[in-house]
Amino acid sequence: MHARFAPVRDCFYDLFAAGRETGAALTIWYDGTPVVDLVGGTRAAVPPGAVVTAAGADDPWRPDTLVNVYSVGKPVVALCLLTLVDRGLVDLDAPVSAYWPEFRTPATVRQVLSHTAGLPAFPVPRPAETVADWALLCADLAAAEPEWTPGSVAGEHAWTYGHLVGELVRRVDGRPVGRFLAEEIAGPWRLDLGFGLDAADQRRCAALSYADPAWPDRTRGEPGSLRARALDNPPGGRDVTMVNSPLWRSAEIPAVNLHATASALARLYAGLLAGGTLDGVRRFSPELVAEATRVQYDGPDLVLDRRASWTLGMGWEPDGSWGMGGIGGSSAWADPERGYTFAYATSRLAEHDRVDELVEALHSCL
Template sequence: MADIQGSYDDLFVAVPRALAELLDGGDVGGSVAVFVDGEPVVDVWGGFADAGRTVPWERDTLVNVYSVTKTMTALCALVLADRGALDPDAPVARYWPEFAAAGKDGVLVRHLLSHTAGLPDWEGPVEELYGWEAATARLAAQAPRWEPGSAAGYHSLTQGFLVGEVVRRITGRSVGAFFADEVAGPLGADFHIGLAAEHDRRVALTVPPPGLDEEYTAGSAAADGEAGTGTAIRVRDGNSVAWRRAQIPAASGFGNARSVALVQSAMACSGTVRGTRLLSPAGCERAWQEQFSGDDRVLGMPARYGLGYGLFGTTYGWGGWGGSLVMIEPEARAVVAYVTNQMREPAAGQRGLELVMSAYDGLLGLRA
C-alpha cells in the first residue's frame, strides 16, 4: 500500500486509506484534508510531485487546483458584499462602466457569480489570459450569448476575470492581492492566485491522463448544438511559468488540500475561523442562495448554482479540471478538500467524491 504521510483522527481512518488506494491504482500524487470547526481532523498526503515519480510529495507541495480557484474568488466577492461595498443585485456596470457595452447594461453581479451572464467562453488567444487588462477589455467588449439571467452556461475561464475586475474596481487591488491581504494572510493559508517565483520549487506540475501528453486539452465545445468558441487550454499551458505568474482567478490558483480546507472553513463556520472573522453568518448564507437550477447549456448536464459555488443537496463547493475538489458541509461545520497532480478521464471528479464519502463516517462519529 502507498505510504501516506500526515495525521488524522482515528474516526477518519477511511480517508488516508482511500488516498492510498488511489495512489496504488496509478495516481501520481495528492493531498486530502478534512477540517471541522476550522481545525484539521485529517491532513494527509502521498505519492510524488513529478511524472517521473522521483520527487516525493511533501507537506508543503503546491498544485494548480484549476476551477477550485473559483471558490476563492467567490469568497472575495462575498467578503466585499458583507462589508456593504458590493451589491450582488447591482448592475456590473455600476462598478465597471465599460462593461455596459454590447448590450450588457442589464448584467448583474449575481449573474457573474452564478454562470448566467452569457459570457461563458474565452474568445481570444491563450496568451491574452496572462495580461489582466487585455483579458478584461476583451470581455467588456463581448456581447452576451443569451439573455443574462435566463440560462446558465459554465464560465470556465471568464468568471474569474469578470468577478475579479469588479473586485479590482471596488478595492483598487487585484483579486490576487485582495485575497492575499484579506483572506489567505489573516488565516495563514498557503494558497496563491498569481504564484511568485519563490514558490516554483514546491509546485507539482499537472500530469496528463495515462496515455496522453501535455497537448491534452480542457473541453471547450458548448452543448445544445451550439458551437463552442472558447480557446482550448492544454496541460502544457497550465504547467507554464506564464500561467503560474498570471492571475486567472477562475483557474490558476495554487495550493494544497490543507490550504483549500482552511480558507473554505470560513464558509463552513459562519464566517469565523480560528478567531479570525472574514464575514458574517448572513454573508456566508448568500453563497448557497440558489440562483439557477436546470440544464447548464455549456456542461450539458443539470446544475444548481448559488453565488459563486455549486449546490449539491445540503453541501456546496466545486471541482477543478483533473480532479481537485472542495465540498463544504455547513451543518457539520466541515470542509473536505482533495488536490492532485494526476488527471484522469473520464469522470475525473469521481475520485474526489469517493474521498468526500470516505469522510462521512468520521463526521457522523463526531456527532455521536
C-alpha cells in the same frame, strides 16, 4: 489522524498502490477540527504507465506543495468580490456597468457571480500567451455581446468567471485580485493559496500530468460547441506544457489557476462553515455566508450540458453541500448537514472517481 478515519487513509493510499494517483493531498475537517491531513506521491510529472524513478521519488509531495486546482478557485475569487459586498461597497443587484463603465452586457453583479451573465466564453480568438494579458481579456469581455439574456439561463463561465469577478474587485478596490486575496483573506486566515505566484512559490508547485493523453480532447466536448469555445480560448489551459510553465503560474487567471494546498482549501471552507470566523478572525458576516451559499439559480447549464444549482460562486448539491470541483479531479467543499469540510488536490489530470471513493469511505466513518 483519529483512528475513526482510518478507512479514508487506507482509501487514499490505495489510489497510489493501484497506480491511479501519482501526487495528491487530502485534508478533512470534522466538527470544526482537522481530522485527516494526508500527502502522497511526488511533485514530479509522471508519464502514464511509467514507474516512478529514484530521481522522481526524491521530490516527494510535501504539506506545502502547491498545485493548480482549476475551478476549485472560482469560489475563492468570488469571496474576494463578496468581501466588498459585505462591506457595503458593492451591491449584488447593481449592474456591472455601475462599477465598470465600459461593460456593455446588462448583467448584474449577482448574475456574474451565479454564472448567468451570458458571457461564458471570451468573444475574440486570442493566442495562448494572452492568458497573461489581463487588460486585453477584460476589454474583450467588456465589449462583448451576451450569448443569452442575462439571468435567463446559466452556463458555467469556465474561463471568463475570474476576469469578470476579478476586474470588479479591481475597479472597486484598486488592487489586483491576487493581491486582494493575499491581503484580505489568505493572510488573515493563514491560507496557503494564491493567484499569480512569485518565483519562490512556483518552486513549490507540483507538475500536472495526464492519466490518459486523450484527456484534453475528451474534456473539450463537441468541436464548435459552447463548451469547447468556453474551454479553449485562449488555448492551452489543459495542455500540461502551458499549465506547468512560469507564464501560467505567474499569471492571474482566477477561474482556473488557483494554486493551493489541500489543507488551505479545507481550512477556508471550515471558516465559511463556522459563519465567516476562523480562529477568532472574522472575515465575513454570517449573513453574507448565508447569502453566498444559497441557491441563486437551479436549472439547465448550457456549458455543462446538465442541470446545475449555482450559489454566488459555488455549486450546490442536493445533499446541501456547497463548493466546487475542478476539471482534472481536484475538489473542495463543505457539507453542513454532516459537519465536515473536504479538500482533495491532485496533479494527476483525470476524472472525479478518486474523490467519489474517498467520500464514500468518509461517509462510512461518520
